Amino acid sequence: QVQLVESGGGLVQPGGSLRLSCAASGITLDDYAIGWFRQAPGKEREGVSCISSLYGRTIYADSVKGRFTISRDNAKNTVYLQMDSLKAEDTAVYYCAADSSGVGTIVAVTPYEHWGQGTQVTVSS
Helix, strand or coil: CCEEEEECCEEECCCCCEEEEEEEECCCHHHCEEEEEEECCCCCCEEEEEECCCCCCEEECCCCCCCEEEEEEHHHCEEEEEECCCCHHHCEEEEEEEECCCCCCCCCCCCCCEECCCEEEEECC
16 A cells, blocks of 8 residues: 655744655655645645656756755655745645656646645744
């Protein structure tokens, strides 16, 4: 059974940092592209970042470029999203997802077969 579990969310002040983790069981994450998506209340789910399987190609949404960093630790079967210089508009539930094609995208959710349950990130003073 495939399971993705996000952790690391919480309440942080503007300008602060958080590191989200996506731990997998039932699959080997480096065989998959992993995407991070977020959904704020009343808004559609949007892609934040992804990392491909073969070459570790990374993609970032313009809104987070230069502030967020996605990385992979194959030994721990975990993907991370380091979030720095957080803004109030980053407040959302963050989800990780796995795409068996290995390619990855942040413009669509349909390629992703497996999803985590989400972790809340709140940026507020």
